Amino acid sequence: MFGLHSQQHRGDTGPLAAALAPSRTANIHSIDAPPTSSHGAAVPALGFGAFLRHATHVKAASGTVLRATPRALDPASTARLPDRHASSSAIELVRAVRHLLALSSTPADRAALPSLESLYAITELQLTANAAGIDDLYDRIKIEMERAAGELARYLAASGTTDETPDSALSWLATLSDAWTGWLDRVSLVQSVLLPLDRELAASASTSSSSRGHASSQSQTSRIWDLAIDTFALQVLENDSLSRRALACIALGLDADRAGTAPYHKLHAALVQMYTRLGAYPQLEKAVCQATERFYRDESAARMAQQAASVGGYLAYADTRVREETERGAWLLSDDAGRKRNLDVALSALVAAHLERLIAGLPELIEARRLDDLGRLFALLRSVDALPSLRTAFADHIKAAGGLIVNDRERDDEMIERLLEFKAAIDRIVADGFGREPSFVHAQRDSFEVFVNRRENKPAELIAKFLDVKLRSGNKTMTDDELERCLDEALVLFRYTHDKDMFEEFYKRHFAKRLLLNRSASSDAEKSMLLKLKEECGPGFTAKLETMIKDVELSRDLMQEYAQARAKAAKESGGAESDAFDLSVSVLTQAHWPTYPQVDVILPADMAATTDHFVRFYQNRNSGRRLHWQHSLGTLSLVATFPKAGTKELNVSTFQAIVLLLFNGGAAGEAGGGGSSSSSSKLSYRDIRAQTGLEDKELKRTLQSLACGQIPTRVLRKVPQGKDVDDDDEFEFNERFKNERHRIRINQIQLKETAEEQKSTEQRVFLDRELILQAAAVRVLKARKTIKHSELITEVVDQIKSRFAIDVSEIKKTFEILIDKEYMERVEGERGMYRYLA
Numbered sequence: 001m002f003g004l005h006s007q008q009h010r011g012d013t014g015p016l017a018a019a020l021a022p023s024r025t026a027n028i029h030s031i032d033a034p035p036t037s038s039h040g041a042a043v044p045a046l047g048f049g050a051f052l053r054h055a056t057h058v059k060a061a062s063g064t065v066l067r068a069t070p071r072a073l074d075p076a077s078t079a080r081l082p083d084r085h086a087s088s089s090a091i092e093l094v095r096a097v098r099h100l101l102a103l104s105s106t107p108a109d110r111a112a113l114p115s116l117e118s119l120y121a122i123t124e125l126q127l128t129a130n131a132a133g134i135d136d137l138y139d140r141i142k143i144e145m146e147r148a149a150g151e152l153a154r155y156l157a158a159s160g161t162t163d164e165t166p167d168s169a170l171s172w173l174a175t176l177s178d179a180w181t182g183w184l185d186r187v188s189l190v191q192s193v194l195l196p197l198d199r200e201l202a203a204s205a206s207t208s209s210s211s212r213g214h215a216s217s218q219s220q221t222s223r224i225w226d227l228a229i230d231t232f233a234l235q236v237l238e239n240d241s242l243s244r245r246a247l248a249c250i251a252l253g254l255d256a257d258r259a260g261t262a263p264y265h266k267l268h269a270a271l272v273q274m275y276t277r278l279g280a281y282p283q284l285e286k287a288v289c290q291a292t293e294r295f296y297r298d299e300s301a302a303r304m305a306q307q308a309a310s311v312g313g314y315l316a317y318a319d320t321r322v323r324e325e326t327e328r329g330a331w332l333l334s335d336d337a338g339r340k341r342n343l344d345v346a347l348s349a350l351v352a353a354h355l356e357r358l359i360a361g362l363p364e365l366i367e368a369r370r371l372d373d374l375g376r377l378f379a380l381l382r383s384v385d386a387l388p389s390l391r392t393a394f395a396d397h398i399k400a401a402g403g404l405i406v407n408d409r410e411r412d413d414e415m416i417e418r419l420l421e422f423k424a425a426i427d428r429i430v431a432d433g434f435g436r437e438p439s440f441v442h443a444q445r446d447s448f449e450v451f452v453n454r455r456e457n458k459p460a461e462l463i464a465k466f467l468d469v470k471l472r473s474g475n476k477t478m479t480d481d482e483l484e485r486c487l488d489e490a491l492v493l494f495r496y497t498h499d500k501d502m503f504e505e506f507y508k509r510h511f512a513k514r515l516l517l518n519r520s521a522s523s524d525a526e527k528s529m530l531l532k533l534k535e536e537c538g539p540g541f542t543a544k545l546e547t548m549i550k551d552v553e554l555s556r557d558l559m560q561e562y563a564q565a566r567a568k569a570a571k572e573s574g575g576a577e578s579d580a581f582d583l584s585v586s587v588l589t590q591a592h593w594p595t596y597p598q599v600d601v602i603l604p605a606d607m608a609a610t611t612d613h614f615v616r617f618y619q620n621r622n623s624g625r626r627l628h629w630q631h632s633l634g635t636l637s638l639v640a641t642f643p644k645a646g647t648k649e650l651n652v653s654t655f656q657a658i659v660l661l662l663f664n665g666g667a668a669g670e671a672g673g674g675g676s677s678s679s680s681s682k683l684s685y686r687d688i689r690a691q692t693g694l695e696d697k698e699l700k701r702t703l704q705s706l707a708c709g710q711i712p713t714r715v716l717r718k719v720p721q722g723k724d725v726d727d728d729d730e731f732e733f734n735e736r737f738k739n740e741r742h743r744i745r746i747n748q749i750q751l752k753e754t755a756e757e758q759k760s761t762e763q764r765v766f767l768d769r770e771l772i773l774q775a776a777a778v779r780v781l782k783a784r785k786t787i788k789h790s791e792l793i794t795e796v797v798d799q800i801k802s803r804f805a806i807d808v809s810e811i812k813k814t815f816e817i818l819i820d821k822e823y824m825e826r827v828e829g830e831r832g833m834y835r836y837l838a
Contacts, residue, residue: 089122090133094140100190101148103155103182119193127196134200138223141194145228148186149235152179156242166256169249170264176246177270180232187228198224233278243283250284251291257328258295269331276334285338289345296321296349304354311361315376318350322380352384359393366397369425374433391443398426398447406455415459416466420489423448445496452496453805457762460503463494468510471526472519483525491532498805501772504541505765507533509594511545515552516586516633537802547592555586562617580606585614587627595764599632601654602693604661631655632698640715642737650715651745655702658692660715663733682732685725700725705747707731712739713746769804773814774823776800781824781836789815789832 096113114122126137156179160172191198201223236242250271256262275284300318307314325346329339351358358377365373381390405418426444434440452459470486478486494503514520534542562585570578603611615627634654638661641647652660662683683691689699703725707716715737719730776799780792787795793811800806815834818824827833 093122124196145231149231153235169252247287312373319376395443395447399451402451449496460497460499464506579610649743
C-alpha cells in the first residue's frame with residue numbers, strides 16, 4: 001500500500017505528493033504490489049511508470065477527488081545528463097524527500113516540489129550519472145529521515161500534558177499511533193520515488209552475498225523501508241523520555257480498560273503492531289506485565305481487606321478477574337507465550353500473593369458446604385501450582401474434624417452416624433469441588449485412616465454395633481437398596497480401622513444374638529453383609545460366622561425331631577408326658593460362638609421339667625455330649641390378664657418371665673406358661689431375690705425393666721416409686737396397666753451389653769492378639785530357621801497388619817515369651833540374630 005497525500009492537480013505534471021497530518025491519509029493501491037500495512041511489509045521495487053499505470057482515484061486534502069493520469073515515462077528523461085545537472089538534481093531530490101517526510105511541511109513547500117514522475121526520473125539520473133555515488137545518496141536520504149523522525153519525536157514530546165490521567169494518556173497514545181501510521185504513509189511515498197535506488201542497493205547486496213557464497217535476505221527487502229523503520233525506532237522508541245511516557249500511558253490505558261472506564265483494546269492492538277514492527281515487543285510485554293502485576297496487586301489487597309470475614313467473596317472476584325484477563329490476552333499481546341506470562345503475573349498477584357489467607361479459609365468453606373467456592377479455590381490454586389498446599393490443608397482439616405468426632409466420648413452412640421455424614425460431605429466436596437482429582441481422593445482416604453485409628457478399638461466396636469442396629473431394624477426404616485448402601489458405607493469405615501479383630505469379635509457377639517433371638521430384619525441383608533466381609537477380609541474372617549448359621553439351621557431340624565419325640569411320648573403316656581409349654585432350643589458349638597457369663601437362676605417347676613425333658617432327649621441322641629444352658633439369652637411369651645387392659649401377650653426375657661411368674665396369683669389372674677410354687681400379688685425385693693436366685697445386679701436390671709421403664713410397659717408397680725431399685729423396695733402387680741397393643745415387648749435390659757461384657761470382649765481380643773503374634777513369629781522362624789531381629793519384626797507386621805495394628809514394643813515382648821517357651825533363641829556371637837528351635 002503506497003500512502004499518497006495529494007493536493008490540487010497542477011498542470012499536466014501528474015499528481016503531487018505532499019506530507020499531511022496523520023489523520024488525513026489518501027491511499028493508492030498497486031494491483032501488482034502487496035499492500036503495505038502498519039506492520040511495514042517490504043515493498044517490491046517497481047518502475048515509476050508501472051506505479052502510474054496502476055494508480056486509482058485519490059482523495060485530496062481539500063476533499064476534491066483527483067485522477068492521476070497514467071502515461072508512460074519519457075525514455076529521454078532517463079538519458080545521461082552533464083554532471084552539473086546531476087549535482088543540482090541530487091540537491092533537488094534530497095530537498096523533495098525532506099518535504100515529503102516532514103511533518104511540518106507547508107502547502108507552499110509541497111506545491112513547489114517537482115512531480116513524482118520527475119522525482120523518480122531524477123533518482124534514475126543520479127544512479128546513471130554517478131554509479132559510484134549510491135552510498136552517498138543513501139547517506140543523504142538517511143540524514144533526511146533522521147531529521148524528519150527527530151521532528152516527529154519533538155512533536156510527540158510537546159503533545160498532551162505531563163500530568164497524565166487515563167483520558168490524557170489515551171489521547172496521547174492515539175497521537176503516537178497516528179504518528180506511526182502517518183510515518184509509514186509518508187515513507188511509502190518516499191520509497192516509491194526512490195525505487196531505482198532501492199533496486200541498486202538490493203542488487204549490490206545480492207552481488208556481495210554471492211561473492212561470499214550465500215544468498216542474503218537483504219536482496220528481498222527494501223533498504224529504504226528498513227531505514228525508515230530503524231530511524232523511527234531510534235528517534236522515538238529509543239528516546240528515553242518518549243519511551244517511558246509511552247509505556248506509562250499504556251499502563252494507564254490498561255488500568256482504564258480493567259476498571260471499565262474507557263475502551264482501549266483497539267488502540268492497544270495498533271500499538272502492539274507498532275512495537276512488534278519496530279522490534280520493541282519485549283519492552284512492551286515487560287511493561288504490560290508490570291502494569292498487570294501492579295493493578296492486581298493493589299486491587300486484590302483492597303478486596304481481600306473487604307472480604308476479611310470470608311474468602312468466598314474474594315474467590316468469586318478472583319475467578320472473574322482471571323477469566324477477564326484470559327479474554328483480554330487475545331489483544332493484549334501478540335504471542336501465546338507472552339499472554340501466558342501476563343496471565344501468570346495476574347494469577348500471582350490475585351492468588352499466590354494471598355495463598356496463606358485463601359488456604360486458611362478452607363475449613364470455613366468445607367463446614368458451610370460451599371461447593372462453588374471450593375471449586376473456585378481448587379481451580380485458582382491449580383493455576384498457580386499450589387494444589388499440594390491445598391491438599392495438605394484439606395487433609396489436616398479432615399483429620400482435625402474427624403478426630404473431634406472420634407474423640408467425643410459423650411456422643412459415642414452417635415459416632416458412626418456422624419462419621420458417615422462427615423464422609424458423605426467430604427465425598428461430595430472431592431467429587432464436585434475438586435473434580436475427583438486422584439491426589440485428593442488419596443488424601444481423603446489416608447486422612448480418614450489416620451483419625452479413625454487415633455482412638456484404638458472403639459471405632460471398630462461401634463461400627464459393629466452400628467451394623468447390628470441396621471441389620472435388626474434396617475428394612476423397617478429404609479428400602480432394601482437404602483439398606484444395602486448403608487452397609488456399603490459402614491464397610492468403608494471398617495476398611496479404615498486397623499482393629500479389624502476387635503470389629504470381628506463384637507460383630508460376632510451381635511450376630512449371635514440376632515440369630516438366637518430371631519432379631520434379623522432381613523436374612524438376605526445378613527448374607528450380603530457376610531459376603532462383603534468375606535471379600536474384604538478373606539474367608540477366614542467369616543468362617544465362624546458361617547458355622548454359627550449352620551448351627552442354627554441344624555437346631556431347627558433338631559427341634560422338629562424333638563417335637564415328634566415329645567408328641568409320641570405324650571400319646572403313649574396318655575398325656576402324662578406332655579410339656580407345660582412349647583420349647584425351642586438352639587444347640588451351639590461352643591468353639592464357634594461368643595462366650596457368655598453363666599448366670600445362676602432358679603427356674604419355675606414347669607420350666608425346669610421341660611428343660612430336663614430336652615436334656616434327656618439330646619443325651620440319648622448324642623452320647624458323650626454335655627449341654628450348658630445360657631438362660632440370659634432366652635425369651636418367652638406370656639399371656640397375662642389385666643383388670644383394665646384385658647388379655648395381653650408379653651414378649652419378655654427368661655429372667656423377666658421368672659420374676660413375673662412369681663406374681664401369678666391374686667389380682668394377677670392367670671399367666672400362661674406355667675406357675676410358680678409360691679405366688680403373690682406383692683413381694684419385697686429380698687423375697688424376689690430368694691425365689692429367683694438371681695444376683696443383685698441382674699435382678700435390679702430386670703425389675704427396672706418391669707417397673708421403672710416406659711409407662712406402657714410397667715406391668716409391675718414399685719413402692720416407693722423411683723428409677724432405681726433398692727433392697728427395701730416392694731413390688732406388686734400393676735392393676736392399672738394399660739396398653740392399646742395386644743402384643744407387647746418389654747425392653748430386655750439384660751440383652752444390652754454390660755460394661756463387664758464389653759471389657760470381657762476386649763480382654764479376649766487382646767489375648768487372641770498375643771496368640772496371633774506368637775503364631776506369626778513361629779511361622780516366620782520355622783520358614784527362615786535363622787533371621788535378623790529387624791527382619792523378623794517386619795515379616796510379623798506384614799502377617800498381622802490386615803487384622804490389627806500393633807506397637808513394636810509388643811512384638812518384642814512376644815519374642816521374649818517365645819524365647820522363654822523355647823521356640824527360639826538368640827544366636828551367640830551374632831547380635832540381633834534369632835534361631836528357630838524345633
